[in-house]
Amino acid sequence: MSHFPVYRARRLRRTATLRRLVRETRVTPDDLILPLFAVPGEGVRRPIASMPGVSQTSVDELVADAREAAGLGIPAVLLFGIPDHKDETGSSGAEEHGPVQEAVRALKLEVPELAVMTDVCMCEYTSHGHCGVLEDGEVANDPTLELLAGQAVSHARAGADLVAPSDMMDGRVEAIRGALDEAGFEQVPIMSYAAKYASAFYGPFRDVAESAPQFGDRQGYQMDPANGDEALREVMLDVQEGADILMVKPALAYLDIIWRVKEATGYPVCAYHVSGEFAALHAAARLGWLDLDRAMTEALTSIRRAGADMILTYWAREFARLAG
Ligand code: PBG
Numbered sequence: 001m002s003h004f005p006v007y008r009a010r011r012l013r014r015t016a017t018l019r020r021l022v023r024e025t026r027v028t029p030d031d032l033i034l035p036l037f038a039v040p041g042e043g044v045r046r047p048i049a050s051m052p053g054v055s056q057t058s059v060d061e062l063v064a065d066a067r068e069a070a071g072l073g074i075p076a077v078l079l080f081g082i083p084d085h086k087d088e089t090g091s092s093g094a095e096e097h098g099p100v101q102e103a104v105r106a107l108k109l110e111v112p113e114l115a116v117m118t119d120v121c122m123c124e125y126t127s128h129g130h131c132g133v134l135e136d137g138e139v140a141n142d143p144t145l146e147l148l149a150g151q152a153v154s155h156a157r158a159g160a161d162l163v164a165p166s167d168m169m170d171g172r173v174e175a176i177r178g179a180l181d182e183a184g185f186e187q188v189p190i191m192s193y194a195a196k197y198a199s200a201f202y203g204p205f206r207d208v209a210e211s212a213p214q215f216g217d218r219q220g221y222q223m224d225p226a227n228g229d230e231a232l233r234e235v236m237l238d239v240q241e242g243a244d245i246l247m248v249k250p251a252l253a254y255l256d257i258i259w260r261v262k263e264a265t266g267y268p269v270c271a272y273h274v275s276g277e278f279a280a281l282h283a284a285a286r287l288g289w290l291d292l293d294r295a296m297t298e299a300l301t302s303i304r305r306a307g308a309d310m311i312l313t314y315w316a317r318e319f320a321r322l323a324g
Contacts, residue, residue, distance in 0.1 A: 025305040027297070029073035029323060033117065033270070034316035036062050037208055038099035039082045050204035051275055052282050054314050056082060059103045065317075066111050072320035076115035078164060078312060079103050080209055083125055089133050090125030094150040096157075104158040117191065118155040120148055120165040120176065123211040130213050131167040131221060139221055144169050149179035156185040164247070166193040168221040173241035189244035191270060195231035195257055196249045198222035201276030208275070231257045232264055239265060248308070250274040252299060255306040262307030271308035273299065278314045293322055 001007070012022050037056045039046070044058035057065060066077050081100035083092035092098055100118055107116045122144065123131045132144030144167065152163045163180070165172050173192050180188050198219045206212040223230060235246050246265060248258045249272035262269045281299065285292035296315050303311050313319070 029320035032316040038103040078117040090122040093125035101158040108159040145175040177242040191245035192243035205275035258306040
């Protein structure tokens with residue numbers, strides 16, 4: 001390889017056209033999934049202070065947001081539900097007429113060109129806010145599996161195109177795959193939150209999903225941010241259990257994990273650019289400390305460059321507008 005002064009790397013950076021030609025990574029609306037939050041009722045739109053542009057919405061408003069996303073070329077939304085009642089076992093999560101199930105039905109009818117994904121977890125539905133049922137004050141793995149499977153089947157029954165378990169219980173992909181197949185939904189894929197870390201960056205999400213744990217934290221089931229090899233073990237288990245898409249979460253602080261998961265599996269990889277990452281950049285921009293459009297573009301580009309095929313991001317619409 002030739003070197004200076006024969007090779008000058010700056011030659012290809014001199015003009016916008018040359019930079020465009022040699023650009024290696026592009027983010028397009030095709031790569032993005034928009035998270036949406038469904039609440040019961042009608043005409044409800046409750047903005048979340050810590051997440052500019054994100055609201056809790058009733059089904060009618062949620063359909064309007066989803067329609068806008070589809071119009072901008074975004075292929076998919078992922079739904080979270082906030083129920084009007086919570087109990088110890090999160091029973092409202094599997095209700096036929098829960099906010100997620102109703103939103104799925106409405107979207108399949110009114111915005112059929114959109115893929116509708118659903119988050120499967122207990123923390124939005126349990127009174128204690130943990131991602132599973134409790135036994136002796138601890139989240140009990142195996143009894144939780146059946147409840148997760150029930151919730152996933154109820155989403156599929158409503159018409160969900162894909163289910164995405166985010167609880168981090170061991171064996172949930174197998175349990176959900178089995179239950180879906182048994183109920184006749186063998187064509188519904190599972191996007192597994194395979195490597196989900198016990199992260200400080202979920203704070204704003206817990207405001208919008210009203211899912212903060214009422215005691216303790218999630219370190220007993222979500223991963224230690226210090227571990228990378230363990231992420232590969234988690235991912236391999238989910239592959240063996242039948243996961244179709246592997247998720248790494250959060251994204252920006254875990255770009256190495258995205259890279260390793262893609263290299264090790266060759267599976268479709270989704271990265272969740274989570275609420276705290278989004279809120280931090282917004283807050284800095286509000287203070288005038290950085291340029292939001294550029295920071296957003298750089299963040300999303302870096303996630304793609306690390307190997308993510310798709311990005312779950314609250315910025316899906318803003319980015320599509322900017323790109324369009
Ligand atoms: C639920 C869940 C969480 C997020 C997605 N699904 C929160 C958590 O684990 O506490 C976080 C998403 C975000 O911060 O944007 N298990």
